[in-house]
Amino acid sequence: MIEVKNINKAFAEHHVLNDITSNFEKGKVNLIIGQSGQGKSVLTKCIVGLHEPDTGHVLYDDRNFTTMDRKEKVSVRKEIGMLFQGSALFDSMTVQENVMFPLTMFTKMTRKEKLDRVNFCLDRVNLEGTNMLFPAECSGGMQKRIAIARAISMNPKYLFCDEPNSGLDPKTAIVIDNLIKEITYEYDITTVVITHDMNSVIEIGDNILFIHNGSNWWEGDRKSIITTDNQEILDFVYASDFMKEIRTSMQASRK
Amino acid sequence: MLRNIGKYVQMLWIVFSRPEKWSVFRVRLFEEIQRIGINSIPIIGVMSLFMGGVIALQTAANMDSPLLPDYTIGYITRSSTILEFSPTIMSLILAGKVGSNVASEIGTMKTTEQIDALEIMGVNSLTYLVMPKILGAVFFFPVLIVFSMGLSLVGGWLSLIMSGLASTEIYTLGIRTDFEMGDIYYALTKGVTFAFLIVSISAFYGYYSKGGAVDVGKSATKAVVTSSIAILIANFLLTQMILL
Numbered sequence: 025m026i027e028v029k030n031i032n033k034a035f036a037e038h039h040v041l042n043d044i045t046s047n048f049e050k051g052k053v054n055l056i057i058g059q060s061g062q063g064k065s066v067l068t069k070c071i072v073g074l075h076e077p078d079t080g081h082v083l084y085d086d087r088n089f090t091t092m093d094r095k096e097k098v099s100v101r102k103e104i105g106m107l108f109q110g111s112a113l114f115d116s117m118t119v120q121e122n123v124m125f126p127l128t129m130f131t132k133m134t135r136k137e138k139l140d141r142v143n144f145c146l147d148r149v150n151l152e153g154t155n156m157l158f159p160a161e162c163s164g165g166m167q168k169r170i171a172i173a174r175a176i177s178m179n180p181k182y183l184f185c186d187e188p189n190s191g192l193d194p195k196t197a198i199v200i201d202n203l204i205k206e207i208t209y210e211y212d213i214t215t216v217v218i219t220h221d222m223n224s225v226i227e228i229g230d231n232i233l234f235i236h237n238g239s240n241w242w243e244g245d246r247k248s249i250i251t252t253d254n255q256e257i258l259d260f261v262y263a264s265d266f267m268k269e270i271r272t273s274m275q276a277s278r279k
Numbered sequence: 280m281l282r283n284i285g286k287y288v289q290m291l292w293i294v295f296s297r298p299e300k301w302s303v304f305r306v307r308l309f310e311e312i313q314r315i316g317i318n319s320i321p322i323i324g325v326m327s328l329f330m331g332g333v334i335a336l337q338t339a340a341n342m343d344s345p346l347l348p349d350y351t352i353g354y355i356t357r358s359s360t361i362l363e364f365s366p367t368i369m370s371l372i373l374a375g376k377v378g379s380n381v382a383s384e385i386g387t388m389k390t391t392e393q394i395d396a397l398e399i400m401g402v403n404s405l406t407y408l409v410m411p412k413i414l415g416a417v418f419f420f421p422v423l424i425v426f427s428m429g430l431s432l433v434g435g436w437l438s439l440i441m442s443g444l445a446s447t448e449i450y451t452l453g454i455r456t457d458f459e460m461g462d463i464y465y466a467l468t469k470g471v472t473f474a475f476l477i478v479s480i481s482a483f484y485g486y487y488s489k490g491g492a493v494d495v496g497k498s499a500t501k502a503v504v505t506s507s508i509a510i511l512i513a514n515f516l517l518t519q520m521i522l523l
Contacts, residue, residue: 072399101401112396126400129299184399 025050026182026214031070031080033063040066041077042238051212053205053228055219058235059260064218065186067235071216072104072184073097084182102130105175107185107204111167113159119146119170120155126178145173149203165196172203176211183208185217189224201227222261225249234260250274287483293405294413294479307411315377315412315478316419320426322376323369327427330368331434334359339444352445353453356435358462365427366466367514370420370473374506378481381412382502385485386495394486409482413475420474421467428466465521472517473510480506 026048033041040063048054056064069075071082073089082089084100092100113122123142127133133141146152149169159167168188175183185204189197205228208215219225225232226246234242234249236256244252249261262271298304338355385408388394397404432454439445481502488498 074395074398098401101399104399106396106399108392108396110391112392114393114396115391128303129400129402178400 025085026071026216027081027083027086028067028071029081029083031067031077031082033066033070033075033077040238041070044080044235044238044240046233046240046243048214048216049231050214051209052230053208053215053217054231054233055217055225055229056233056235057219057225057229057260058241060220062235063238064235068184068186068216068218072106073101102126102178103181105178105180105183107168107171107175107183107188109187109190111159111164111171113167113170113174115159117158118155119151119157119159119162122159122170123174123177125174130178141177142173145177146170148176148207149173164191165193165199168192168196168200169203172200172207176207179211181213183213183215185215185219187218187220189219189221194223197221197223198227204228222267225261283483286487287480290405290409290483290486291479293403294409294482296403296406298406298410299402303407304411307407308415311411311415312419314380315416316423319373319376319423322372323423323427324430326369326372327365327430328434328437330364331356331360331431332438334364334431335435335450336438336442336444339439339442349445349449350453350456352439353435353450354456355453356450357432357454357458360431360435361428361462361466364431365424366469366473367510369424369427370470370477370510371507373420373423374473374477374510375503377416378477378503378506379499381478381481382485382488382499383495385409385482386488386498389486389488390491390495405486409479409486412482413478416474416478417471420470424466424470425463428463465517468521469514469517472513476509476513477506480509 028044028046028048031041031044032039044063044067056067058064066075070077070080071089073082077090080090084103087100089097089100114125117125120139120142123145124138127138127141131138142155143152146154149172151166151169151173154162154166154170159170162170183204188200188204192200201224204215204217207213217224217228229246229249232242232244232246232249233240234254234257236242242249242252242254242257249257252258258271262268335352335356338352338359342351385394388408394404394408397407436447436450439450440447481499484498484502484505485495488494
């Protein structure tokens with residue numbers, strides 16, 4: 025489990041995060057949602073240590089990450105897998121080298137063991153046989169799946185996904201969502217997903233944290249987000265005319 | 280500016296940390312020697328051959344005084360080449376080629392979150408990316424400089440033979456006259472210093488670039504301009520310290 029306690033973060037005079045407290049549970053897909061510019065990515069970067077929070081603490085299974093020195097942080101980071109918005113694959117390396125990279129850096133596996141693990145991870149994301157391709161030769165959906173394969177290659181305890189569906193068609197987005205959900209349940213890991221995508225919210229959101237104006241505005245699950253009366257959430261969930269129509273018809277059917 | 284210098288020193292402090300894995304570092308070092316050093320051989324070769332030829336021709340064309348011995352052409356060509364052309368001018372050319380390459384490569388990795396990906400994995404991105412580049416350049420620049428010296432002298436010889444302005448014997452006599460090994464050491468010291476400056480400054484601008492493609496382009500330009508100025512200042516200081 026990851027615990028976030030009273031996180032504050034400001035850039036110069038601009039307060040981005042205001043006293044955010046939340047828990048991200050093990051074996052569940054935890055979503056961070058909110059409009060653009062509300063602080064979701066900054067919160068995630070504070071959690072994984074790419075930003076230092078001004079105040080507050082982040083605990084990985086009761087280990088206080090914010091007070092650790094660099095060496096201790098590195099040992100926690102080896103337990104983290106992350107899927108970036110733009111996939112962040114190393115473009116000078118092949119798919120195989122990308123997935124193998126953490127294994128080469130941090131394990132004493134033989135080349136055969138590493139290759140077996142790479143092939144297992146690529147099979148797991150349905151990309152068998154793509155080993156020798158370069159990221160530039162792969163589609164956006166494939167790149168996301170390669171990034172997931174790289175993220176799970178070290179058997180992480182924690183998986184972070186920053187807008188995993190951005191730039192993907194709805195069908196491929198569902199494939200990625202399902203993959204994240206399956207991996208979370210299969211390996212019993214703590215998964216944190218930042219998303220704008222309402223399909224993802226409904227499909228995979230076990231726990232949902234809604235950030236508004238840099239604050240923890242609302243928390244719940246995928247059922248309660250549909251029925252909440254919180255105006256900011258309603259504005260976010262039912263932003264399009266189509267979704268508004270759905271809501272109106274849902275309310276009519278309830279009456 | 281002071282803030283940037285402070286950040287640069289801080290960066291260097293992190294760059295020279297212990298690598299996560301020596302076997303990976305060794306592979307990275309050879310990759311960078313290939314990219315920065317060996318891939319620069321063609322441009323250095325062409326430039327040196329022609330510039331050596333031009334230096335020899337201009338020296339010959341300007342030698343009007345009958346008091347100057349003929350071998351002065353070889354002497355001046357050698358001195359110009361070893362003391363300034365090969366270490367300094369070649370480094371300025373490499374500041375453009377290598378500097379823009381290093382800054383844009385690291386800058387693109389920064390803006391596409393590849394550096395964040397390294398950090399999240401627990402890899403010290405500065406040590407992994409920058410240290411092999413700096414050491415690769417520092418090891419290989421002296422080789423490039425010696426190569427440039429040799430080809431410049433060959434270029435000078437070819438131009439003089441083809442134009443009939445001096446014979447091989449006269450030219451080689453000039454090259455050997457008052458030759459001091461210290462000049463070579465001085466040139467190599469400059470080469471090592473310039474290599475360090477070019478790669479570390481360019482890596483600094485790449486690593487701390489923000490934004491998108493336009494900003495990476497700006498960082499590459501700043502890297503080339505700043506490293507060129509740093510080379511000129513360092514050249515002045517080293518000449519003061521070593522030769523005077």
